[in-house]
Amino acid sequence: MRDIHTDHSCNSPRTPNFRQRRRSNEIPAEINKSNGNFLLVDDKFKYRSMWIRAYSSMWMLASVSLIVYLGHLYIWAMVVIIQIFMASELFNLLIRATQDRRLPKFKLLNWHFFFTAMLFVYGRILSKQLVNTVTSDKFLFRLVCNLIKYQMVICYFLYIAGFVWFILSLKKRYYKYQFGQYAWTHMILIVVFTQSAFTVANIFEGIFWFLFPASLIAINDVGAYFFGFYFGRTPLIKLSPKKTWEGFIGASVATMIAAFTFANFLARFQWLTCPRKDLSTGWLQCDPDPIFKPEYIPLPGLISHWLPWKEIAVLPVQWHALWMGLFASIIAPFGGFFASGFKRAFKIKDFGDSIPGHGGFTDRMDCQMVMAVFVYIYHQSFVVAEDYSVETLLDQIMRNLGSEEQLALYAKLGQILQERRL
Amino acid sequence: MQKDTSTSAPSTTSGRIRHRKRSNEVIPEVSKANGTQLLVNDKSKYKSMLIRAYSSVWMIGGFVLIIYMGHLYITAMVVVIQIFMARELFNLLRRAHEDRQLPGFRLLNWHFFFTAMLFVYGRILSQRLVNTVTSDMVLYRLVSSLIKYHTVICYSLYIAGFMWFILTLKKKMYKYQFGQYAWTHMILIVVFGQSSFTVASIFEGIFWFLLPATLIVINDIAAYIFGFFFGKTPLIKLSPKKTWEGFIGASVTTIISAFLLADIMGHSQWLTCPRKDLSTGWLHCDPGPLFKPESYSLLGWTPHWFPWKEVSILPVQWHALCLGLFASIIAPFGGFFASGFKRAFKIKDFGDSIPGHGGITDRMDCQMVMAVFAYIYHQSFVVQHSLSVEMILDQILINLSFNEQEALYGRLGEILQQGIPGKF
Numbered sequence: 020m021r022d023i024h025t026d027h028s029c030n031s032p033r034t035p036n037f038r039q040r041r042r043s044n045e046i047p048a049e050i051n052k053s054n055g056n057f058l059l060v061d062d063k064f065k066y067r068s069m070w071i072r073a074y075s076s077m078w079m080l081a082s083v084s085l086i087v088y089l090g091h092l093y094i095w096a097m098v099v100i101i102q103i104f105m106a107s108e109l110f111n112l113l114i115r116a117t118q119d120r121r122l123p124k125f126k127l128l129n130w131h132f133f134f135t136a137m138l139f140v141y142g143r144i145l146s147k148q149l150v151n152t153v154t155s156d157k158f159l160f161r162l163v164c165n166l167i168k169y170q171m172v173i174c175y176f177l178y179i180a181g182f183v184w185f186i187l188s189l190k191k192r193y194y195k196y197q198f199g200q201y202a203w204t205h206m207i208l209i210v211v212f213t214q215s216a217f218t219v220a221n222i223f224e225g226i227f228w229f230l231f232p233a234s235l236i237a238i239n240d241v242g243a244y245f246f247g248f249y250f251g252r253t254p255l256i257k258l259s260p261k262k263t264w265e266g267f268i269g270a271s272v273a274t275m276i277a278a279f280t281f282a283n284f285l286a287r288f289q290w291l292t293c294p295r296k297d298l299s300t301g302w303l304q305c306d307p308d309p310i311f312k313p314e315y316i317p318l319p320g321l322i323s324h325w326l327p328w329k330e331i332a333v334l335p336v337q338w339h340a341l342w343m344g345l346f347a348s349i350i351a352p353f354g355g356f357f358a359s360g361f362k363r364a365f366k367i368k369d370f371g372d373s374i375p376g377h378g379g380f381t382d383r384m385d386c387q388m389v390m391a392v393f394v395y396i397y398h399q400s401f402v403v404a405e406d407y408s409v410e411t412l413l414d415q416i417m418r419n420l421g422s423e424e425q426l427a428l429y430a431k432l433g434q435i436l437q438e439r440r441l
Numbered sequence: 442m443q444k445d446t447s448t449s450a451p452s453t454t455s456g457r458i459r460h461r462k463r464s465n466e467v468i469p470e471v472s473k474a475n476g477t478q479l480l481v482n483d484k485s486k487y488k489s490m491l492i493r494a495y496s497s498v499w500m501i502g503g504f505v506l507i508i509y510m511g512h513l514y515i516t517a518m519v520v521v522i523q524i525f526m527a528r529e530l531f532n533l534l535r536r537a538h539e540d541r542q543l544p545g546f547r548l549l550n551w552h553f554f555f556t557a558m559l560f561v562y563g564r565i566l567s568q569r570l571v572n573t574v575t576s577d578m579v580l581y582r583l584v585s586s587l588i589k590y591h592t593v594i595c596y597s598l599y600i601a602g603f604m605w606f607i608l609t610l611k612k613k614m615y616k617y618q619f620g621q622y623a624w625t626h627m628i629l630i631v632v633f634g635q636s637s638f639t640v641a642s643i644f645e646g647i648f649w650f651l652l653p654a655t656l657i658v659i660n661d662i663a664a665y666i667f668g669f670f671f672g673k674t675p676l677i678k679l680s681p682k683k684t685w686e687g688f689i690g691a692s693v694t695t696i697i698s699a700f701l702l703a704d705i706m707g708h709s710q711w712l713t714c715p716r717k718d719l720s721t722g723w724l725h726c727d728p729g730p731l732f733k734p735e736s737y738s739l740l741g742w743t744p745h746w747f748p749w750k751e752v753s754i755l756p757v758q759w760h761a762l763c764l765g766l767f768a769s770i771i772a773p774f775g776g777f778f779a780s781g782f783k784r785a786f787k788i789k790d791f792g793d794s795i796p797g798h799g800g801i802t803d804r805m806d807c808q809m810v811m812a813v814f815a816y817i818y819h820q821s822f823v824v825q826h827s828l829s830v831e832m833i834l835d836q837i838l839i840n841l842s843f844n845e846q847e848a849l850y851g852r853l854g855e856i857l858q859q860g861i862p863g864k865f
Contacts, residue, residue, distance in 0.1 A: 172821045175814070179771060186777050189679060194785030206623050209630075258610060350600060356607050364615030393596070400593045409849045412837055416853065428830050429857060432837065432850050438717065439572070439843065 065248065071376035076241075079374070079383075087230055091295045094222050094229065099137075102215045104380045106133055108371040109207045113200055125197070128188070129204050131181045136208045139174040140216040142167065148223060151297035214388035217395035224398065225308075227291040231282060231340065232394045235347040236386050238277045242270035243352075259359045262352075271348035278344025282337045286311045310336045310402060339402060346393050354389035358382065486669070492797035497662075500795070500804075508651060512716045515643050515650065520558075523636045525801045527554055529792040530628045543614060550625050552602045557629045560595040561637040567591065568838065569644065572718035581843075589839055635809035638816035645819060648712040652703060652761060653815040656768040657807050659698050664691035664773075680780045683773075692769035699765025703758040707732045731757045731823065760823060767814050775810035779803065 086097050110129050146167045153159040166173075189197055221228040246269030247262065255262040285291055293305035313332035358381070362368065371379020416425060507518050531550050567588045574580045587594075610618055642649040668687030676683040706712050714726035734753035779802070783789065792800025837846060 169821055171817050175817050179810075179814075182778070183771070183774050186679070186774050186781065189781050191678070194781055198782055198785045202623065202627050205630075206626060209626075257612070258607070350604070353604050353607050357603070360607065360610050360615055361619055364619045389600075393600075396592055396596045400590055409841065409845050409852070412833070412841070413849060413852060413856075415836075416833055417856070424830050425853070425857060428834060429850070429853055431830070431834060432846070432853070435572075435838070436846060436850055 068376065069248070072244075075374050075376045080237075083233075087226060087291075090290075090300045091222055091226065092298055092300050094226065095219055098215050098218055098222070101380055101384065102211055103133075104371075104373065105211050105384060106207060108373075108379045108381050109211070110204070112365070112367065112370070113203050125188075125200055128181060128184060131184070132178070132204055132208055135174055135177040135181065136212045138177070139170070140212050141219065142170040142174070144216055144220050145223070145298070146170070148295065148297050152299065210388070214384075214391045218391040221391065221395055221398065223295050225292050225294050227285055227336075228394060228398055229391075230291060231285055232343055232347065232390045233387060234281060235274055235278055235344055236351055236390050238281075239270050239274045239347050239351070240386070242273040243267060246270055246273075256356060258356050258363065267348075267352070274348040275341060275344040278340040278347070279337050282340035283334055286334050286336055310334070310339070339397075343394060343397065346397075347390055350393075351386045351390045354386040358385035489797065490669070493665075496795050496797045501658075508647060511721045512643055512647065513719055513721050515647065516640050519636050519639050519643075520562075522801055522805065523632055524554075525792075525794065526805060527628060527632050529794075529800045529802050530632070531625070533786070533788065533791070543609070543611060543618070546609065546618070546621070549602060549606060549609075550621075552605070553599070553625055553629055556595055556598040556602065557633045559598070560591075561633050562640065563588070563591045563595065565637060565641050565644070566719070568835070569716070569718050571838065573720065585839070585842075631809070635812045639812040642812065642816050642819060644716050645824075646713050646715050648706050648757075649815060649819050650812075651712060652699070652706060653764055653768065653811045654808060655702060656695055656699055656765055657772055657811050660691050660695045660768050660772070661807070663694040664688060667691060667694075677777060679777045679784065688769075688773070695769040696762060696765040699761040699768070700758050703761035704755060707755045707757050731755070731760075760818070763818065763822075764815060767818075768811055771814070772807045772811045775807040779806035 083097075086093050110126070149163055150160070150167065153163050185197075185201055218229060221232075243262070243266040247266030250265040250269065251263035253264040254260060255264050255267055289305065289307065290303060292307055292311050293303040295303065311334055313334050315330045316333055317330040318326070358370075362370070369378035370381035373379050374383065377383055416428065507514050531547075570584055571581070571588065574584050606618070606622060639650060642653075664683070664687040667690030668682070668684045671686040671690065672684035674685040675681060676685050676688055710726065710728065711724060713728050713732050714724040716724065732755055734755050736751045736753045738751045739747070739749060779791075783791070790799030791802035794800050795804065798804055837849060841849065
């Protein structure tokens, strides 16, 4: 959440502080002290800033809806673009103007590592989809298969090339600075790519698994903002002074309820629930997963007297949605606290200023990142895993493997089972 | 080696109070005076050589013993080395003053270490663990469910550590704490990345662990000896004692020994067989086409009096040439990285566990780069398996009970028999 300090800057006195003039992004220390305990409820300028935030939020919501409508490939493209912006913002944080003038190649090295990470991550995740897309053309198919087979080696050599380049570019007085940059580059790339890798994996399992968690985080944010706006009194954590317990609890309840109902709503769309097996952009048809088929739960006698319905239809996915809502309201905000602490530690106001009223892309994505990773792991462990039975695996074998591979699997399985019988 | 010559050069204590803080810091004036002195010209070099040789003999001896004892013990050795490396690296950027105000912060490092250990070794050894406990029904079910939810368990542990970190952020220590957090992650990634690949290689066959490690040692020793006797031209500013003569001599030696060692090692079943479970007994297996000798006739190439008419080469020796090439040309960059790192942060060695060599991280710097390459090379060029077959096989073995697996096997057999009559 963005601090509203800029609006108050004309009111409070400023003592000369030379560091301030370097970066417009720094929090003036005195203002921080005087406004540090200002809650949103007492803030006079809150309505104006609320309108700015609402305006940008509308735009973001509209563009996300459009892209979801367009499909998996476009969502993936959107994720990649967001990633590039985030990486730019974070790389720019590292640059210290005077020293970098003598080391011009570091920017290029950062983007080299970025490109390598992109190739590695998306190569692994989308390999199956890529193969399924090029099955028509024989030459392209073989080319793609070979690329996938040697993908790890290619990425490894690209990384080693960057590593060697880094070592050869070490300059006598700048060792510490350069090593620091190298370490931060790695941390940035790991943070940015881990979560986007899991996001993209979720997308191709079904847009539902991307859209639903993202909406929950947005709902939690908006809920916390409004509950804090009207009722916020008790500060929540020193790291983010504008967050309050009332906002937190109100948002948690709102998120859990919204999770249960919104999941029901979203699950009705085949566009959102069907997995995408290749990289096409056309319409999707599939047999919906049992998790999206309604189960009828009979209502207990007492309640059914008062209401006309004898039983309610609940999709199994709604129970999963409750768990996701719980995580989104309790644990995902820690991503925001982490980002706030980070900004305080390094005395920066926002990661960037692309979005008016909200800050940079990283400011918006901080909680989303934690959520995306959780959803992927939850999905792999509790949603997909329940499906495994002799029938479904046999089905997978028949569908996904060629005849030679099936024989190879049969032989290997036979070997393993034989060893176990002994 | 600079410790020995420090008495000869004048060390002016020109108001450098920082020196007295850590005995580990390089004294800059001595460094300048001896910085360009190559090993060839160093007078007390024989004494330091003997110290290094003594520790080397002990290390090699201990290593050989563990190889003899087997896969599980080698893994244990790797884990112990890892713990020592992590401890050395965790202690490097510690600042005592800040640490006093943050009780329990050190514990967070070890929490992340434990989580990483569980994650990495859980993945690699999961299949083999399952194979080990097939006898006992209760244990089998317990282990299977642990493996099934392995990722969730590790993720929860990580998130717990993450939340713990955020809740312990203290007002004036933000920058220090974030720096330590990032540093911890980098250390764990470096240490566990390479050790996970090492352990994976071990269970594919000790050969794929022993050969790369030996090549690095040979490269190191050969570079030392060639530099000792012939070194004149400095190689790189980062490591002033390394020379071009040492580098080239070592490269040639390494490639030739790679070819020969692969032949010797390839004939031992103990080294070439993969290990399917966590037992420690003797191993028998079909060595695979890579370790079966192929004969090449020498008739057109050599004169009449040459006694051998044909030479038998194991196909794996060609792979060994690639490994040797990498070990001599690229792996030393791991050493340069460590040297640059030490200069950047003004430390002499990562630790002092090994006399004459420094700490364990000093010995492992090139090994780390090599271990990763060896595993990736093995997975890409040596092993002929299909990714999807492995994935589905994993799913079958993890998610189905033993009876269900047998049922699947039976039904698959029926289907395949129908589809391809005569092929069965």
